[in-house]
Amino acid sequence: MNKADVVVIGGGPAGIEAAYNLARDNHKVVLVEKEKEIFGHMQTAYTLFPNFQDASEIRSSLLQKTKHGNITLYNNSEVTQVSRENDFWRVQTINGLDFIAPAVLLASGFKTFDARYKEELGYGIYKGVITSVEFEEMLKVGKIQTANGEKPRRIAFLNCVGSRDEKVGNHYCSRVCCINAVKLSIEAKKQLPEVEAYCFYMDIRMSGQFYEELYRKSQEDFDVNYIRGRISEVAPTIDNRLQVKCEDTLSQTPLKMTVDLLVLMIGIEASEGTARIGEQVGVNGEYNFSKSISLHTADNKTKHQGFFLAGTCKRPLTVPETMADARAAALEIDLYLKSLSQ
Amino acid sequence: MKDLGFSISQSRTIDLDKSDLSAYRRVVEKVPSAKLCLMCGACTATCTARNHTDFNFRKVHLLFRRGQFEGLAEELDKCMLCGKCRLVCNRGVNTRAIIYNMRIILENLNYKSIK
Ligand SMILES: Cc1cc2nc3c(=O)[nH]c(=O)nc-3n(C[C@H](O)[C@H](O)[C@H](O)COP(=O)(O)OP(=O)(O)OC[C@H]3O[C@@H](n4cnc5c(N)ncnc54)[C@H](O)[C@@H]3O)c2cc1C
Ligand code: SF4
Ligand code: SF4
Ligand code: SF4
Numbered sequence: 001m002n003k004a005d006v007v008v009i010g011g012g013p014a015g016i017e018a019a020y021n022l023a024r025d026n027h028k029v030v031l032v033e034k035e036k037e038i039f040g041h042m043q044t045a046y047t048l049f050p051n052f053q054d055a056s057e058i059r060s061s062l063l064q065k066t067k068h069g070n071i072t073l074y075n076n077s078e079v080t081q082v083s084r085e086n087d088f089w090r091v092q093t094i095n096g097l098d099f100i101a102p103a104v105l106l107a108s109g110f111k112t113f114d115a116r117y118k119e120e121l122g123y124g125i126y127k128g129v130i131t132s133v134e135f136e137e138m139l140k141v142g143k144i145q146t147a148n149g150e151k152p153r154r155i156a157f158l159n160c161v162g163s164r165d166e167k168v169g170n171h172y173c174s175r176v177c178c179i180n181a182v183k184l185s186i187e188a189k190k191q192l193p194e195v196e197a198y199c200f201y202m203d204i205r206m207s208g209q210f211y212e213e214l215y216r217k218s219q220e221d222f223d224v225n226y227i228r229g230r231i232s233e234v235a236p237t238i239d240n241r242l243q244v245k246c247e248d249t250l251s252q253t254p255l256k257m258t259v260d261l262l263v264l265m266i267g268i269e270a271s272e273g274t275a276r277i278g279e280q281v282g283v284n285g286e287y288n289f290s291k292s293i294s295l296h297t298a299d300n301k302t303k304h305q306g307f308f309l310a311g312t313c314k315r316p317l318t319v320p321e322t323m324a325d326a327r328a329a330a331l332e333i334d335l336y337l338k339s340l341s342q
Numbered sequence: 343m344k345d346l347g348f349s350i351s352q353s354r355t356i357d358l359d360k361s362d363l364s365a366y367r368r369v370v371e372k373v374p375s376a377k378l379c380l381m382c383g384a385c386t387a388t389c390t391a392r393n394h395t396d397f398n399f400r401k402v403h404l405l406f407r408r409g410q411f412e413g414l415a416e417e418l419d420k421c422m423l424c425g426k427c428r429l430v431c432n433r434g435v436n437t438r439a440i441i442y443n444m445r446i447i448l449e450n451l452n453y454k455s456i457k
Contacts, residue, residue: 247383
């Protein structure tokens with residue numbers, strides 16, 4: 001069994017930022033990541049809303065932070081068991097690692113909604129239907145194309161896939177996908193100025209700083225079109241394109257349109273790790289997101305001494321929100337560890 | 343057939359002070375999920391009756407909610423109560439039951455359909 005001051009579960013933005021801040025405060029941190037690569041969902045990102053910052057800059061900044069002398073990073077080490085042993089937490093991984101520490105930070109993040117559950121949208125059935133994550137990967141390699149390798153003439157983005165949807169059991173809003181659709185449509189127009197971009201929405205939620213401006217910019221400078229209506233049917237055409245149908249609710253008329261790519265703006269759900277560890281420790285809240293002791297006043301603490309939370313294991317958050325939350329968690333843990341040694 | 347206001351040049355204003363909003367309350371009593379509709383139009387786009395009519399459930403539902411009953415009974419006759427719209431509704435609205443109850447209430451209010 002290896003001893004540490006803190007075990008941080010998850011090497012995404014939340015886990016790394018918290019580990020780094022704890023390391024700077026002279027705590028010995030073990031950072032355990034399930035995957036071969038760290039960075040969590042920043043791994044596949046191309047640019048970040050709302051300022052189009054290159055995601056590779058974020059990755060190198062995060063990578064640099066993991067190099068701090070007080071951090072020991074373990075990749076390929078999925079945490080499978082977290083338990084309380086006397087005054088300590090025991091954290092065990094799939095590859096036989098076994099740690100004991102007075103404090104644990106859960107930073108096991110989210111997973112994206114599996115779009116196959118929305119059968120009527122044709123994901124996994126028609127090749128032209130892809131997810132926002134797959135579209136971002138296309139942008140990253142500079143190759144926006146259809147399954148036949150052709151340049152798309154028209155791209156549609158559909159909001160709220162797997163969010164705000166009683167049918168899949170997710171009543172909540174995932175918060176990042178509206179602004180992400182604006183970002184992706186602008187990036188699409190930057191790479192393919194000729195392409196027509198359409199965003200289908202139920203409500204446009206531009207609550208963050210600079211979001212509304214970006215929405216406006218997408219209309220003013222990039223000719224992105226917005227249609228208020230939820231696409232409820234997708235069907236292939238004879239020439240291998242896709243026909244989408246919705247009601248154009250503002251003109252109160254049904255609308256159909258042929259597109260080459262339909263990009264589903266998939267929502268955020270608790271990751272499997274978040275759900276499982278939350279269950280073991282007893283901090284699971286709604287939709288398997290982890291629950292802090294007080295949303296307003298102690299959002300990194302749980303009902304268990306020494307067990308802390310940071311980032312999207314709690315709820316959908318943007319990167320800046322995640323990083324701020326991680327720093328707050330580090331501060332709480334620092335105070336906790338100091339209180340133990342007094 | 344009565345004009346439902348599909349033409350652009352409608353001169354009507356919805357005067358909520360003078361509209362009968364109690365009829366809709368009766369629909370909600372019978373079908374509480376009616377309150378959850380966020381007017382996304384997925385039901386209208388997928389409606390079976392759309393193949394041969396211009397029926398728009400979302401619009402009829404909203405006009406009824408606002409107490410604008412003129413012409414709605416005729417519109418509702420176009421619905422076959424097949425329930426397909428209910429399958430796509432992501433708010434779990436019992437669309438079919440709303441249609442059924444609107445029909446009964448309109449009949450009681452003497453808004454007769456042409457049938
Ligand atoms: C499509 C999409 C686009 C986005 N674009 C932007 C954007 O442009 N700008 C922006 O600000 N935000 C964006 N976001 C939000 C951003 O992705 C999140 O804010 C951020 O990734 C949250 O970081 P996190 O560390 O909380 O979670 P994650 O990124 O999910 O990281 C969690 C980490 O924990 C690991 N883990 C999970 N379970 C275990 C386990 N059992 N043991 C060990 N490790 C485990 C995972 O492998 C992962 O590395 C986007 C989100 C989505 C879905
Ligand atoms: S952020 Fe926008 S697209 Fe995402 S769930 Fe909320 S309303 Fe839907
Ligand atoms: S699909 Fe449901 S929420 Fe959308 S307009 Fe129809 S009844 Fe309302
Ligand atoms: S129940 Fe009526 S409104 Fe719904 S899909 Fe069938 S015909 Fe259309």
